[in-house]
Amino acid sequence: MTIEIRDYDPVWPGLARCAADELLEALPGRLTVVEHVGSTAVPGLAAKPVIDLMAATGALEAVAAAENALHALGYHGIETGMPERLFYRREGEPVAYHLHVVTASSWDTRNERLLRDHLRRHPADRAAYAQLKRGLADAGHDGEAYTRAKTALIQRMVDAARTGRGLPLVDVWEE
Template identity: 55%
Template sequence: MTISEPDQRWADLGRQACVVLAPLFLAIEHVGSTAVPGLPAKPVIDLMASVPDLDEISDSTLETFGYRRVPTDMPERLFFRREDYDSTAYHLHVVAAAGWETRNERLLRDHLLAHPADRDRYAALKRELMAEFGPGPAYTRGKTALIQELTDAARAARGLPSVPVWEE
């Protein structure tokens, strides 16, 4: 999957998905590149939701909305995926409420929304890496240093310490 130029529909799709799923969670938000107007992205609507306890998640309930659990190595997170008829994918990241306020994904999104110059730097890097490497691990690794820098800035602005952007 390659990156696409910004699409105005992404914000609406993210908002609609959050409205539909909101009754299932304490909080749910559209995060990731498609949540930032003007940012090129893979056509994937990333959603992050919080629950009191990850053990309370019902796979069968989420399946009624088209979301299927996908095993990952990400600790303290459940990951669900939904494919839409128009080739838009939805990724649902479910995390415990205890760390909701300081989730890197939320902080980075908010930073990019508030700092257009950083958004543009990130957009240029994404285009460059996609042209050089195509989709895959090299593309993802190539973004890491800038994502860490921007996330660190967002965390520092809130008086939070740096933490790695990739969970291991």
Template identity: 50%
Template sequence: MRIADYDPDWPRRAAEAVAALRSAAPGLFLGLEHIGSTAVPGLPAKPVIDLMGAVHDLADARPHEPALAALGFCPHDNGMTDRLLYVVRTGAGARSHILHVVTYDSWPTRNQRILRDYLRAHLAEAARYGQAKRALAAAGTPARDYARAKTAVVQELTDRARAELGLPPVPVWEKGDGPRRRPSQSP
């Protein structure tokens, strides 16, 4: 797993992908944004552009899958039941872009959007998160274990971000087989 220094080209790449997706699937997305670590200026990240798109109903995306695939966004099942996931892979098989498609009803309280905005507004927290990411990479954490390994810090930061907005804490791990927050854990 590789954590790269922040690349000022990431927002441009995200904007190009957003424009291409809107053009390929006109009227599908009610919201479409750059999320994840590559959307936070200065934050080191796995060099993968994460996007999140909101639709009225997840079923609305299915007829657009051929157009998404023409852009390289292929369906990917990773066990999340509250979204559709589409992944673009390079010729070497590495992910370059990930598109999370969620319902518009859930859009305002999506942890990924809330955490992105929190880190943009709290640079010291973003720096601390970046240090945690680099420590995991330096320790040789395999890519398949990376998300789980950073769950504690992501949960802490997301709880703070949600609290600032007056929202209750919720588990950040969304895969069906992932670690769950115990009710006794406080924010």
């Protein structure tokens, strides 16, 4: 499957808000917050048509026990091997959705949130990231090859964000 990169679409934040509201309503008391993360959450950044959402929970087990509510919304669990994270995907048009559920105790130090905020504040990095993504997509990279090829730039930006907040540096790949 080839990677499709689209120009930023100002409709993406509204789609993310609607999806976040649906999730909070479907899982009352199980999710403490849901935020739009990923490239579609960065105004002006070209992105794959995928809305990435990150949700915090007090207990991953509580969300896993309520997967029927997620299935009713079209989300299906995918095993990623990432520690302390549940991952769900919902197919759709004009966008698909990825839901990353993490522990509330790790919320403030999550790389996805830090990268989003960094890209919002650093136009040069945002432009470099867009150029890299378009180049990889144009070269025919797909799936994991596309993601892995972005690692060095993402690591540099996350390191800068973590350093700026006085956080220890960590590998962006959770394995």
